[in-house]
Amino acid sequence: GDSVTQMEGPVTLSEEAFLTINCTYTATGYPSLFWYVQYPGEGLQLLLKATKADDKGSNKGFEATYRKETTSFHLEKGSVQVSDSAVYFCALSVNTGGFKTIFGAGTRLFVKA
Amino acid sequence: NAGVTQTPKFQVLKTGQSMTLQCAQDMNHNSMYWYRQDPGMGLRLIYYSASEGTTDKGEVPNGYNVSRLNKREFSLRLESAAPSQTSVYFCASSERGQAVTQYFGPGTRLLVL
Numbered sequence: 001g002d003s004v005t006q007m008e009g010p011v012t013l014s015e016e017a018f019l020t021i022n023c024t025y026t027a028t029g030y031p032s033l034f035w036y037v038q039y040p041g042e043g044l045q046l047l048l049k050a051t052k053a054d055d056k057g058s059n060k061g062f063e064a065t066y067r068k069e070t071t072s073f074h075l076e077k078g079s080v081q082v083s084d085s086a087v088y089f090c091a092l093s094v095n096t097g098g099f100k101t102i103f104g105a106g107t108r109l110f111v112k113a
Numbered sequence: 114n115a116g117v118t119q120t121p122k123f124q125v126l127k128t129g130q131s132m133t134l135q136c137a138q139d140m141n142h143n144s145m146y147w148y149r150q151d152p153g154m155g156l157r158l159i160y161y162s163a164s165e166g167t168t169d170k171g172e173v174p175n176g177y178n179v180s181r182l183n184k185r186e187f188s189l190r191l192e193s194a195a196p197s198q199t200s201v202y203f204c205a206s207s208e209r210g211q212a213v214t215q216y217f218g219p220g221t222r223l224l225v226l
Contacts, residue, residue: 004155032212034214036215041219042219042220043117043203043205043217043218043219043220044156044203044205044215044217045216045217046214046215049212049214051212089155089156093212093213099144099163099209099210099213100158101158101215103148103155103156103157104155105153105154105155106155
């Protein structure tokens with residue numbers, strides 16, 4: 001079945017460090033891919049998305065490239081800030097007679113000043 | 114615009130009690146969703162409504178019922194709460210389609226004793 005696998009957290013980084021959060025997926029058909037972010041005490045909000053192979057989604061300094069050959073959508077940021085501390089969810093959406101979104105387990109990021 | 118609103122924010126129930134979680138959106142979206150979020154398991158879909166007048170089961174529907182009252186409102190009912198239903202519940206809405214963004218409410222934290 002369709003699934004999303006993310007690297008386990010928590011991930012702890014110092015401010016200005018480089019961030020990578022790995023995400024791989026399994027899907028029938030041709031999914032759209034998303035990263036959502038959840039700040040403490042809030043609901044999820046879209047960070048970025050990509051809808052076809054080799055598309056790069058970007059927002060707030062975060063980037064992810066849709067890699068069909070490796071079924072991956074890794075999240076990267078060149079220099080993290082304390083305010084980036086949150087839980088990050090990778091997700092895919094497929095059309096299986098209705099549109100279904102599947103979320104990964106989430107990766108918690110702590111950024112230290 | 115308020116986006117997606119949920120009530121209550123927090124609730125404590127005893128085993129066997131019933132309650133209804135309310136959700137409303139003001140973005141004129143066709144589709145609405147109920148998820149539960151448990152540590153290490155990401156978000157799991159309970160029920161969804163692709164459009165007004167329709168509802169369908171998601172991944173974990175047992176013990177829950179839903180009502181799509183109108184285009185704006187989508188409620189989730191626990192008829193006889195169990196400790197296994199202790200979780201954080203999120204409502205979301207979106208337009209129909211594969212590459213659409215889901216917009217989430219702030220969540221309801223439910224504790225069943």
